[in-house]
Amino acid sequence: MTAVSPDTSTATPRTSKGSKQLQNLTGGWPVAFWFLLPSMIGFGLFFLFPTIRGLYLSLTDWNLIANRGEFIGLENYRKLVDDQRFYDSMWRTLKYVVINIGSQTVLAILIASMMDRLTRSSVIRGALLLPWLMPNVVVGLLWLWMLDGSVGVVTEFLQWLGFSDDLAFFTSTTNVIPTIAAINTWKFMGYTALLMFAGLQTIPSTVYEAAAMDGATEFQMFRKITLPLMRPVLALVLVITIIGSFQVFDTVLVTTGGFGNQPGGPVNASKVIYLYIYQNAIDFNDLGYAAALSVVLVLVLMVVTFFQLRLLRAGESDLA
Amino acid sequence: MEEISNMLREIKKLRLLAVLAALALAAAACGSDGDDAAASLDEPVTIDYWLWDGNQQPFYEQCAADFTANVQPNVTVNIEQFGWGDYWTGLTAAFASDSAPDVFTDHLARYPEFVESGVLVSLNEFVERDGVDVNQYFPGLAELWTSPDGDRFGLPKDFDTIAMVLNTDMLADAGITVEDFNNATWNPQDGGTWGELIQRLTIDANGVRGNEDGFDSSNVAVYGFGLEGNFGAFGQTTFSAFAASNGYQATDEPWADSANFGSQELIDTIQWFADWIEAGYITPIEDVESLGGTTIFQNGGAATQSNGSWMISTLSGDATEVPVEYAALPVGPIGERRSMFNGLADSITTSAENPEAAWEWVKYMASPACQEVVGGGAVVFPAIPSAADIAEAAHASNGVDVSAFKVHVDEGTTFLFPITDSASRIEDVMGPVMQQILRNEGTAADLIPPAAEEINEILGS
Known part of the structure; x- marks a missing residue:
């Protein structure tokens, strides 16, 4: 951003006359149009059109297989209000988000400040990103095997350490959500840490120097300087990661879909909202209801994001 | 602006072309649909x-x-x-x-x-x-x-059809013959003579058999009976034969408007399985979910299982891990054996x-x-x-005797796969309930009736 702004500011004095400025504006429009076109096509094709179609589908009883449906007004939404399975899956998703975002954010902040204060090695920064570079399905399969109750290497190790023989991860109704949350924390914490690290770079080192002169400890500096000053970055990172976290799907599908053939198990313990939407569309062929669920999810995410930005005062910085 | 309106015109032309092309295709499709079938x-x-x-x-x-x-x-x-x-x-x-x-x-x-x-x-x-x-x-x-x-x-x-799959080596070790299984009876109270065979085939980590004193049910090396997979709503390869031989029928007729999931015969059967998992004679559902029942059987983790005829070539094939023979399913309280016919x-x-x-x-x-x-x-x-x-x-000619699968057809002891218009919704309701019961996180008597009611609502609507 900083590299772009000087150009635009120098462009203004060059066109001193008002009329010429206007002409430039209109004359620039076709050029701008062609530059914007590629992204506009992408936006229209992959965002605008699907959103409008999704809204429309949520007002129909669209059957996925037959590929047709009739307009039924707000019937899907009426059904949704009484749908206990919807609330259950939202509640499970919320539990997942709290565990995932909680652990991931704490770890990412620690990793970011350690990177900032201790090392500038690009090898370490690269290594932190490795789990994030792996496809979700690979991550899911990898952990599925490592945490298998009978042959998993992690389970073997834990049992060797003295944990119970009945240790179960994906097949336990109580452990499955924390396990999946932990896997995604492992996958995304490096990336999240890197985002925060970028934010930490904006904190002037003079602040730390002054604090050090006053005899502040490393922990005091972290609590009194780092945390407050990185709040805007933290807010942005949280918005991105929470929205991403609500959309957990592939890890659940891969790690719980196996031999039970009923992903979201055991006993529905990991049936998160995305899986419920998928199930309605693919298993029950009820694309209309699935669309209505998706619309509600978007609304929920918008509300969550709104309050997050307000609470974290994302727009202002304490640096000034 | 000129360029844009030109472009819009182009787009309109293209759209018209696309519509025409679609119409032509549709017309072509209609043409081949019926009229000149011979042509x-x-x-x-x-x-x-x-x-x-x-x-x-x-x-x-x-x-x-x-x-x-x-x-x-x-x-x-x-x-x-x-x-x-x-x-x-x-x-x-x-x-x-x-x-x-x-x-x-x-x-x-x-x-x-x-x-x-x-x-x-x-x-x-x-x-x-x-x-x-x-x-x-x-x-x-x-x-x-x-x-x-x-x-x-x-x-x-x-x-x-479904039949019992037996690990011949383990049977020999326990002094049990295939004929013993063919003549066995089962009931959901004590498991019958079939249950006794299963207990004898179960061995704990210390080598103590399931029917002997000092059997450690929390540390089992070989289970007497292995579940093929999750139960689901219909339990084709798992509980269906047992429930049916106990007098249970999922639906009264194909495309029925209600089902009999709430019947006592089903509840007793499912509870028996849960109890026997708890007692260490049947593979825990968690293991079955993560490894797959057939894998457990082929690795020697279970001495027997029930499975479908489509698995014969896998179970008896060249690459098979254990020597296998087949036996008929046990005779249940109704005095006959039953196999799902799909x-x-x-x-x-x-x-x-x-x-x-x-x-x-x-x-x-x-x-x-x-x-x-x-x-x-x-x-x-x-x-x-x-x-x-x-x-x-x-x-x-491959040396595999599959008469155990055909005996049900020959004797007329099959029951038909329950056909309903909402199978996936029924699975969605009943599957998790079965998982819960088999984990002993609730009893069949408590969990099945409400689910049965929900299924009847789905079928009735």
Whole structure:
């Protein structure tokens, strides 16, 4: 951003006359149009059109297989209000988000400040990103095997350490959500840490120097300087990661879909909202209801994001 | 602005072209739909055919080659195979995107939902016109594919039944014979003589057997009986035979408006399984979910299991890990044994561009010519008795005695796969409840009745 702004500011004095400025504006429009076109096509094709179609589908009883449906007004939404399975899956998703975002954010902040204060090695920064570079399905399969109750290497190790023989991860109704949350924390914490690290770079080192002169400890500096000053970055990172976290799907599908053939198990313990939407569309062929669920999810995410930005005062910085 | 309006005009032109092209295509499709049916076989046409069982693919390739060579020289069949899990999602996606195959292998649990969505072609006219004898199949198989409106949506290709799969070595160690299993009885109170066999076959980590003093149920090395998989709502390979031999019937008739999930016979059966898992004689459901029941059996983790006839070639094949023999399912409290009788059929989709050619292929697969080829492959039992005999003989020549699977058909002790129009919703309600009971996180008496009520609401609506 900083590299772009000087150009635009120098462009203004060059066109001193008002009329010429206007002409430039209109004359620039076709050029701008062609530059914007590629992204506009992408936006229209992959965002605008699907959103409008999704809204429309949520007002129909669209059957996925037959590929047709009739307009039924707000019937899907009426059904949704009484749908206990919807609330259950939202509640499970919320539990997942709290565990995932909680652990991931704490770890990412620690990793970011350690990177900032201790090392500038690009090898370490690269290594932190490795789990994030792996496809979700690979991550899911990898952990599925490592945490298998009978042959998993992690389970073997834990049992060797003295944990119970009945240790179960994906097949336990109580452990499955924390396990999946932990896997995604492992996958995304490096990336999240890197985002925060970028934010930490904006904190002037003079602040730390002054604090050090006053005899502040490393922990005091972290609590009194780092945390407050990185709040805007933290807010942005949280918005991105929470929205991403609500959309957990592939890890659940891969790690719980196996031999039970009923992903979201055991006993529905990991049936998160995305899986419920998928199930309605693919298993029950009820694309209309699935669309209505998706619309509600978007609304929920918008509300969550709104309050997050307000609470974290994302727009202002304490640096000034 | 000039450029934009020019462009808009261009876009309009393009759109018109696209509409015209679509109309032309639709007209072409209509043309091949009905009018000149005979003419449509005069030109070369390719039929896309889907199946999920890779073991059967070579034999259907053979059928397809014979079909083109001897029956319809102008029709080529292109066979595509997908694993069971991908098959149905793939099919759903294909229907949604209008790229469904012309003909596909259909399952009784799924076809009512396709019928409701109106994507299957009724075969009535074809069957009548060509005089196909629907009584040439095992009794009951053809009727399974008829909807309440009388429309036929598939011609039977094969059938399957369930039997006990026994690890011969472990039986010998315990001094038990296959005949003992054939004569065993089971009941949901104490497990009967069948239960005693299972207890004797169970061995804990110290080598103590399940029927001996000092048996440690929390540290079992070999379970007497292994679950094939999760129960689901219908338990085809797991609980269905036991529940049925206890007098349970999932639905009173095909396409029924209510089901009998709340019946005491089912509740007692499921609770018995949960109790015996807890007692250490049956594989814990957690292990079955993560490894798969057949893997556990083949690794020697369970001495027996019940499984379907479609698994014979996997269980008795060259690469098999344990020596296997088959026995009939136990006789239950009703005084008879029971096996679910399921059959597959081939259905034609409404996306078929040349229904006449698709029908010729379906007709050929449902004829003795193709079913005898498939039977000779010794993978499944074809729906035509003479071809099924060929399959049995082919198994016998491999040294595998499969009479345990056929005994149910011969003795008439089968019950039909419950056909409902909401199988996936029923699975969604009942599957998790079964998982919960088998984990002993609730009793069958508490958990099944409310789920049964919910299912009746689904079926009634």
